[in-house]
């Protein structure tokens with residue numbers, strides 16, 4: 001380490017350059033991670049808010065909530081106690097102020113006001129009838145307010161915002177909750193349902209009971225049901241997996257880039273020092289010591305680069321616009337950092353062979 | 368017992384019609400307190416001789432002992448250790464580490480040998496008149512100053528054998544004489560066995576013994 005550190009101090013500019021490159025790549029890794037987590041959160045946050053364990057959809061929905069159609073009576077076909085299951089309607093539409101034409105996409109969930117999926121209201125109150133809705137704080141941030149009348153989708157009727165919940169998202173857009181009748185009206189318009197039991201819902205949400213412990217009755221003429229874990233449900237949110245794979249692949253590619261950059265840099269530095277290494281070997285310095293000092297340098301470059309990028313990434317998060325999906329998960333960043341340092345050490349390993357092959361006899365020959 | 372003792376050393380490079388006899392039946396020994404010069408033209412086998420004497424490469428046949436250790440019987444690791452403890456190399460161009468200050472060259476030896484050499488290096492720097500240079504990098508020194516630091520560096524951990532390969536080749540004659548005198552002085556005062564190879568006849572005047580090497584054959588002058 002003595003040699004490693006002294007050389008870095010002596011050739012400040014060169015090592016500053018490689019650390020600079022390391023900072024930039026690590027910074028991009030952190031930004032992509034922040035973005036990936038932000039996007040992932042935006043896709044699924046509302047589902048996580050439910051703290052549920054399993055979800056039941058209609059089998060023909062292909063595990064997509066908005067394509068799933070069930071009846072309220074289907075709740076009885078799910079084998080868990082009354083308090084541990086709830087019928088939820090899911091619908092994606094747009095909201096606009098009364099009188100204004102500018103629209104905002106939202107995710108709508110219909111549920112009984114006492115259902116466990118309905119989040120706590122932090123301001124105002126819960127809906128009491130099918131003309132009232134509660135909205136997430138991030139919709140308020142877009143210029144909506146309590147007691148405002150809004151229009152949903154193509155409906156001509158007005159809904160009143162009576163409560164605000166914590167900011168959350170589903171499919172990257174703010175979330176609105178309303179009751180099951182309002183959901184039915186919104187999604188099925190004028191269509192009449194004679195019995196309440198026939199009224200539609202999109203899914204049955206189960207809590208406290210893992211998917212493999214839940215049974216669904218699939219006999220008779222009813223819609224075929226498909227139970228799944230919350231994680232499976234999330235993985236099947238349209239675009240969710242594809243987006244994650246894309247960003248993760250980019251991050252993975254950057255790890256390879258770091259290995260290459262650090263590897264090439266230290267390799268060039270090593271080639272320039274073969275005569276010196278020869279002299280040191282002649283003087284009885286062990287190859288192991290020389291190899292360790294190269295590994296030490298890759299470690300120093302990695303740690304300083306990642307450290308600076310960490311700070312930079314954090315500062316960036318402070319100035320990013322709120323609309324940008326960006327989330328800092330310390331554990332993920334730590335993991336990124338560890339991998340970055342590890343791959344930079346792997347880069348350093350490429351030079352070991354060269355050091356091993358240096359022949360001290362050549363250094364003595366002195367051409 | 369001789370510090371360095373070489374018996375019937377032969378060294379061949381290559382094989383078949385590219386075979387070169389670099390060294391032929393060399394017998395050579397140096398005792399402590401002795402300063403020996405080996406003189407020969409370029410390509411005569413001086414460097415090959417010196418690297419074999421220092422255990423950097425092995426002879427094709429023959430036997431070498433340093434302070435009674437038979438090099439043929441040592442493992443690669445033991446040989447490295449022996450080189451570190453008992454042999455000091457001084458090369459034509461300086462063998463200093465470019466990114467270490469003069470005093471740090473000695474710190475490195477300290478770190479590698481896990482012993483305190485502070486006093487000894489201070490003493491060496493002062494006696495070789497390079498104490499004032501201790502905070503300079505090698506590139507800030509003249510050729511003569513660099514060689515003096517190299518000598519001090521080679522002497523730090525008190526090796527019994529010093530091998531110098533044309534240590535004066537890159538110096539003007541007054542500095543060259545100075546360096547050779549230092550080597551002679553160290554051999555006599557510090558009781559080292561020092562072997563210097565050179566192609567310059569004028570450098571041999573302080574030697575206790577002079578050998579001539581020609582086409583790989585060594586004879587006493």
Ligand SMILES: Nc1ncnc2c1ncn2[C@@H]1O[C@H](COP(=O)(O)OP(=O)(O)O)[C@@H](O)[C@H]1O
Pocket residue numbers: 365380381387389407408409410411412413414415416
């Ligand atoms: N590794 C080697 N392979 C083949 N020939 C070598 C090798 N090293 C030295 N020689 C040959 O051995 C002879 C002596 O070389 P060297 O010891 O370097 O001479 P000097 O140091 O006196 O100039 C030369 O003919 C040289 O070409």
Ligand SMILES: [Mg+2]
Pocket residue numbers: 365366413414415
């Ligand atoms: Mg030579």
